[in-house]
Amino acid sequence: MDRLDYAIKMEREVERYYRELADQEQKSTDKDHKLPGNEKGKLRSVFLVIADEEKTHADLLRDISNHLPYILSNTHSESKNIFDEVGKYKIGFDKSPEALIRFRTALEKEEECIRTYREYLSSSNDSNEREILQFIIEQEEDHMAIFQGLLQ
16 A cells, blocks of 8 residues: 555544544433533534545545646635634533543544654655645644644
C-alpha cells in the first residue's frame, strides 16, 4: 500500500469514527444518558461537520493519487461557527468518563493524522500533493483545536 492509499484509509477510518460518535449522540435521547451540557445536541453537529471534512480529505487524496483535478474548499468557518456554539455549553465530562475517553481518542486520531501528513509533506516533491497535504494539515489542526477546547 503506498502512502496515499494509507492516508485515504486513515481518513475513511477517522470519518467513520466521527459518524459513530454522531450516531451515539443521536441515540442518547434520554436526558439522563446525554452528555451533560449537550442537551441541545450540538456535539452531534460538530461530529458530522468534522466527518464530512474527513471525507473531503479522503476524496482529495484519491483525486491526487489518480492524477485528477481537485478543488480545495475550506469549510473552517462552518466548523468554527459550530464550535463557538458548543463552547457556550459546559460539557460535564466528570459525569461521563466514557465521553471523555471518546474525545481523547478523537484528539489522538487528529494528532496521528497531522504527524503522518507532516512526514509525507517533508518528503514530497510533487507540488499538487504538497498543496493538498498542507491544506489537510491545517484542517486537522482546526479539528484538534476543537477537541482541545472541548476538553478544557
